[in-house]
Amino acid sequence: MKKILVLISGRGSNLAALLEAVDKNEIAGRIVHVISNRADAGGLNFARERGIPTTIIPSKDFNDREAFDMALGDAIAKEQPDLIVLAGFMRILGEKINARFAGKIINIHPALLPSYPGLHTHRRALDDGVKWHGCTVHFVTLKVDIGPIIGQAVVPVLPDDDEGALAARVLESEHRLLVDCVRWFCEDRLTVRDNKVILHDEVGSACAQQHPQG
Numbered sequence: 001m002k003k004i005l006v007l008i009s010g011r012g013s014n015l016a017a018l019l020e021a022v023d024k025n026e027i028a029g030r031i032v033h034v035i036s037n038r039a040d041a042g043g044l045n046f047a048r049e050r051g052i053p054t055t056i057i058p059s060k061d062f063n064d065r066e067a068f069d070m071a072l073g074d075a076i077a078k079e080q081p082d083l084i085v086l087a088g089f090m091r092i093l094g095e096k097i098n099a100r101f102a103g104k105i106i107n108i109h110p111a112l113l114p115s116y117p118g119l120h121t122h123r124r125a126l127d128d129g130v131k132w133h134g135c136t137v138h139f140v141t142l143k144v145d146i147g148p149i150i151g152q153a154v155v156p157v158l159p160d161d162d163e164g165a166l167a168a169r170v171l172e173s174e175h176r177l178l179v180d181c182v183r184w185f186c187e188d189r190l191t192v193r194d195n196k197v198i199l200h201d202e203v204g205s206a207c208a209q210q211h212p213q214g
């Protein structure tokens, strides 16, 4: 069983999806700790309800990023997790903390990377008139929203979509994709070669990612 630690900043619906999957034994791991950089992150309650330890490290109390990263890194290190999931964690991690947990940090981003890194992805996709949008789970590297891509899920952009409607459709796909990617990680089915992630099937052959199903 892999030890999973989740970092959040807000609502925590992706955390909730992971917790439900763990509850149903869909993931060969358990969530050992949830850390938030905001005391008011609603998602903390999903962990508290299950008696999972939570820690708040308020980023606003730190003058510089390195000091925050150091405190965060120390809190993470105490659990010695196998996997750290950034699930709506709205802080950029610096060089040292990345190096400390290299290859163990994954992030969910609400766009089909490398399109639309950064913020306001749904608004930008609507402005551009793209017909397909979606989400990406990737290993975290030093460059923001760039890193070996583990999985992607695609959703249509519909003619009457506004930002809220599109965000809701993408979010549903995020929940399924994140569970799939965490499951693969916990089953040791991911390897990274030349900056690309290879997904292996049960007998170890490279295989294509199936589109996550609801």
Ligand code: GRF
Binding pocket: 008, 009, 010, 011, 012, 013, 014, 015, 043, 087, 088, 089, 108, 109, 110, 171, 174
């Ligand atoms: C998600 O859209 C995630 O991709 C982005 O922030 C949002 C977090 O949502 N990074 P939630 O807190 O998991 O509900």
